[in-house]
Amino acid sequence: MLKRLYLRLTPETFKNRILFAFLLFLLLPIALLVVYNFKGTEAVLQDNAAKKNAEQLEGFKSGFVDLMSLVMKTGLLLEQDATLRGAMEDPDQYDAIARKRLVENKFAGIENTFFMTGATVYYTLIDLHGHAYTSFMPKSALNYNELSGEAWVKQLKQKGGDRYVWNPRDENVVIRESTASTRMLSLYELLRDDALKPFAYGRLSIDYEEWFYRTAKEGGQEGAYFLVNDSGDALLASDERERVSGTVAEAIERASSLGGDESAPATSIVDEKEQALYTYSRIQELNGYFVKKVPLSLLFKEIDKQKQRFFVGFAGILLLFVLLTYFLSSTITGPLKLFQKKMDTSVKANLKVKLPEHGRGEILALTRSFNAMIDDINGLLVRLKLEEQQKQYVRFQVLLSQMNPHFLLNTLNTIKSIALDKDEDDIYDICVALGTILETTLNTEVDLIRLKDELVLIDAYMDIQRRRFGHGIGMRYDVAGELGYALIPKFCLQPLVENALLHGFGQSVKEGRIVIKAAARGPHLYLEVVDDGMGLERAAERKTARKRKSIGLQNIRESLELLFKYQSTGLTIDSTDAGTRVVMHMPLLLSTPYAKEEDR
Template sequence: MKENLLIKIKIKLYRYLRKTHIQNRLIVLFLILSLFPMLITGIYSYQKSSQAIHDKINTYSVEVVNQVAKNIEEELTRMEYQTIEIAFSELVQNTLSNYEKLSEWEVYDARYRMRADMVRKFSFSEYISDVQLFTDQGDKIIAYGDTGFTLTFKDDFRENLLAEIRDKNGAPVWEAVDFSDELHQVSRVYPENTPEKSYGIIIGRTIKELYDGSELGSIVIRINEDLFSDVYRNIDLGQRTEIFIVNSEGTVVSTRNNNISFNEKYPEPELIQKIRANSDAENESFELTIGEERNLTAYAPIKDADWYIVSTIPFSYLTRETGQIARDIMGVSLIIFLLAVFLSYIFTKSISDPLNNLVEAMNQVEEGNLEVKIDDQAQDELAEASSNFNQMVEELKGLLEDVKEKEKQKSNLEFKALQAQINPHFLSNILNTARLLADMQNADNLENFLSSVINLLHLSMNNKEDLITVEKEVEYLKSYLNIQQFRLHNKFDVKFEIEADLMSYKIPRFLLQPVVENSIIHGISGKSGQGLIEIKGFTQNNQVIFTITDDGIGMSEAEIEDLLNKKRENKDQFSGIGINNVKERIELYFGKEYGIEIESLKGYFTTVKIILPEIN
């Protein structure tokens, strides 16, 4: 009973609101909401505010590390391309392939030219410090680097690095390297308070022979670690937050903070364990205790190097402002919010429902449904708009019907007018040819010639059928070709290859003749010697395909464009129907997906392809 009473009250309120203007509704709503007093009743849930901040920072940190990972992947990819470019260069290939045969002078010359190439490539890069090549026998070629302080790895590091490169069989190898992995001519190159200056990343890969894939040696490029740490150095996720990169073994390979040891295991072994566990679960963040403090940890894989970009945010930073937020949020705000939601729902419902109905009706009209109608008996502006919309749809439907009918009539009249026309000059030529034949050949060929003329005249004057069978069209086409053979003294041969099943299909009248006529006038007639026209017909993918190919003088792209898009009149044509007219008629009958395609090579051939639907 109470539910029914509430429903009746809601309906009456709804109907009353629909009798007032939208502006008045909004004013009343504003006054109702603004007159409620704001009373402080307590602190809003500390847990909810804390969770909101936690989720926001978590989402932001995940987005940040993902973006950093993408940026670093781009740098890795760029460096991998550099190794491939160097490895496949002609100079490197030739030097390593013939290294055992080269004299000392030739080796020196090769090194000199390599250094010149590398200087041009890397002299403007502050991150590339050394490029070295190793032969398959372990001989080192210094292709780029400081000649005063030559990069030399310790034996065990070098042997392990080259062994790993060989095991990868052409895939890139990424390794962190620092001062302890290198041999130096002086005891200390870098000041003790700047150890990060000696941090480096090694990329190495096998160099293979370009053609047979045999191993020629290895390439090693030393990159300053700053190339990667500079990507995230200035990113600020909050107080005491850290960003660094570890490999799949938990070794730090990039860091912006000297408190995190480079090229050593991260102090918390649980980090890499949780990364592996969460990778399987597709989680991008987790909690990690570092020292005695809980941290929100986000990570993103750097796939090309099997690395992870990691950010750590202390929970003390996350919860620092929630106390103030709790004091500012009052319980009464929740009451005001719920009341505002209820009233807003009632008021906006009276506006949104008619608008939604109007939008839905508009969408249906957009999809082509002109039978849609909005039933709105209210007395506000939206009801008036709905009424106007109904009237507009009715008028639009009438206009479209008028346009369709007029276009149909216009197209029928234009085509029938074209069908009824025979070019007087063409007919004069035919009759002159008939007179000459009768005079010169004692009328032996006159019967065949005149039969072809009569067939064409019958087709031209018969306007009852818009569609005829392929068999009938081919019969008329042969009559036309017979006449042209007489006129042009057997200037060309014709070859028909039309599938037998296709003969019963229907196509528009005068479809093939204008195309063949174009081949004769614009292709064969301009050619010296005998010509050939091939006419093929077949079905393919539920379509009827005709191709007319001549070995005449061909056309340029501009001529093809002109032929397809401009109406032409030629006094030597059988009728006023040209290729442009054929194209337009096909699109008118069957739609834009059907029509004509032309392929031609100037001086060699022209092929016209006609695409039609199957009408059996």
């Protein structure tokens, strides 16, 4: 499946495969790496911009707190001035003109105290005896009843209410010539004497809009500044065309609902929809936030220029690379196509025609290699024909050699019939056992038989040997049920049993035991032939000359190598005076057992 998918996705021709490989494994990784680096640079710039914005907002907060401190100090000076307090508590000790001049002089003195700050505090005082005073020219004439009925006075008059109340959206009541701002930052304060008895109500206002715009302008042109309330609504904006996005407003509202801490660091978020970086910091005294907005296009202006230059250059290099690759691959694929046509011609001529050795370089080398291959193939075909003739001759000889064993088997069956007619049971049993062995020997088409069938042959062999020599050597099989169907080389156990009889016991030993064991260990089958005879050393001492050399073990090793090529096999012998143990192992092959034994 993966191979089919690979063939479907990759081009067929060599030329296109080269181009595809270079694009996929060279140019594309380079492009992705550069884009990744651009993204990393943008992230660094964004982090640096967020830190810079946080520092600017901290400066905003510091300046704003200084303004509020200025207002607070003004209120403190008004409250602590004994002369002013006396005029407020007992206005009848002065005539109206002298009292007004006295209060105005005190106002002027306090203003001179804060002259170096560059900010003007506008304050309105009303006493408890029907008199009102201002440090500025109001838009409308002073009216004590109207002033005492305003909301800020009522708020201060409430029992248990706050003594200090801040209002960042207070109406500007100063004449336009003094300030053109529409809103003021005002502190409503209840003035008290040393006995903590109220003697006046004060409204101390400062033009914070003018301060906000001036400070925003000093902060630079990159971005817009806002002062928002705890719901994210803008109170002031350095650029009236700009707005705080809904995403940021929701974030500010969530932060306010969790009880934002003024000491907490400024927070920066990116509005993906608006593509802008927002940084906001809390002003605890106003229950609001300073916000700075920087468009990402402005922040990444230089990066975008570099991106544009890179991709234009990359597109040009890519085009040149494609053209160069196409040209170079054509110089290779062109001669290869011609070489392919010549090869087709040679194949149609049954490899009897060689290619003309023209050209140079790799094509000439390929032509010579192809011609050498044709010579080798023709020589191989000649050798294969000779080998086939030899195989036919060998097969004929095998057929001739099988004639005598078949004649012997037929003769043996005749003897078995005669013994049965004359009630010679011993002769009949020997003929049956020998016939079983001969039938298996004559079946040359089968190299592997089941272990249980090999054990039947061993029983037949042992039956013949017991009748020949009259010994009582017993056989025991330790084979699990399913291992009886394991496939093993034919006659691989019989030579081992024969060696046990001849060398382990000899003709003089009448009693003994031979055990055949089978065990599966992983993918291998282990077969053991164990006897309790005299062992190999003692047998060698009593060895007599034999007319035929024993080749049983060597035949077994060669059979294992021929049948199980390139697989783990082995034959080991361990012998002592107490007996001999022969172990061989081979791949475990289980045949399917038949449902009925008689169907075999």
